[in-house]
Amino acid sequence: MRTSAIQAEDLRKTYITTRGVFRREHVERAALQGVDLEIARGELFGLLGPNGAGKTTIVKIFTTLLLPTSGAARILGLDVVKDPWAIRKRIGFVFGGERGLYWRLSGLDNLRYFADLYQIPPDVSRRRIAELLEILDLKGREKDKVEGYSRGMKQRLHLARGLLNAPEILFLDEPTIGLDPVGARELRVLVRKLASEGTTVFLTTHYMQEADEICDRIAVIKKGEIVALGTPGSIKTRVEEQGVVEFEAEGVPDERIRALRALEAVTTVIVDDRELSQVVTIHCSRPGEIAAILATLLDGIAVRKVSVREPTLEDAYVLLVSG
């Protein structure tokens, strides 16, 4: 029987930090509070959650960069605490953002260095680097200094680094953060292709559309606990009895928003302040009724448009993390 790609059992992590300058005190902060996960080989798995929910902590434990406080995590059947060196040879990881590269050296220098660090034989690494430069559209620019690369190119170079050892599992921590829509889309296509070729992909993201589009299964994490786990479709069904009412208006006073929130059928109200208007998204159980109430509640306010729609994965996510 083949082992799972990733397994976590009652995984917990508590950070101990210090607070204060003259009177220093130790503070414990629970980042993970008993996470259970099982991810099959070849699966493209997404982990969603707000900032500080524990996404990066999980990725760092799985990539052996962090030790769990308790519980167990196994990667390809190997224990993250006892077998970090064996795991590191078989996985790749890419953290979002522009740091983590030697900017004053060329992309090729960066890749050669990490190829040696991953103990890839020189003849294999030469072929692999050429292949990755081609796939990631960096060919022709590989001898340029990284500092001259666009953000998208830097992220593709990160990805090339993460793929040098042809990993069985690729961990991507917010890989599309800061990328333009075209760059992000290209990256998603590439990630999907990797998964279709058999690489297990574990990705964390803030972007619901991204998770909805490419992930086989997703988990939503909130304050260190998994609050939902399943396919994007199954997560959406959790809120299918819910509806979403959206309206755009100018100058909605706070007391009207409070009145909206106080309505029994309303679960959450999100106000997005734009330059000249506010876009208000209401998650509620009886959208038709709420839309009718709005007419009275927004009396005297210039309302541009009101719409009622089916909940998306993003709506499900908002309900899960704010509920």
Next chain:
Amino acid sequence: MKYLRVMLRAFEMSMKMRVINAFWYLSWLVFPLIFSVLGLILLSPAGSSRSAYAILGGGLIAYWGMAYLEGGNNIQDERWSGTLEQLMGCPTPIAFVVIGKLASSLAVGILAFLPGIALAYFGFHQSLHHIDPIPFAVSFAVLTFSFFCTAMALAPVYTLWRWAFALTNGFEIGLYVICGFMFPIAQLPGWLQVMASALAPSWATRSLYAATGQSNGRDYLLWWAVSIALSCAYLFCGWLGFRLVDVRARVSGQLALA
């Protein structure tokens, strides 16, 4: 073989980054020149009895500076550039990267002797007349080994405790004195000589200057043996330190923090 390749690549990367770093030119060219000028002005009137200290002293100071500043601090450099997590996540112990980078610091650190020697020859008409070539070469190798081991021991210390680098920086000039880079340790008070005897570079420096005719004693074998023994002890501490870095970093998750 795979670890040798890592060390060579780290050596190469470190060289490339150094050549494009303006601070490096200060380290091997400007700083030794300043110390050499001071040494030559202060020690030249004493005649040739102290001339080797004047000629080599500036270079030794700069050589040591490159070992502990660029070598010892190189894990911290990786942290500042955000590459430390990437390195720690690789299946190769980071100590091999540090060895490669440190070897590169020491290899180019030899350049730091050139400004002092050139200035002494052309500006002050002084040169090293009485060199015993073999003891000098061996002493220099032992000194280099002592610098290497000291930096290997300091690298994890700087990573574990960020205040440690500031502290060492503060004591830097004191170390020049205790290690006898610019004048004999014998001139120091007894209690400072005791401190000096615990430092591997001070024994190697003593033998280096003895090989230039600056000392009556010639206990080379003893000096080399003590320096090498102390250096090995530092290396062992460094090895323990690297293991501690790995565990502490994985417990606290502070690799990405500057």
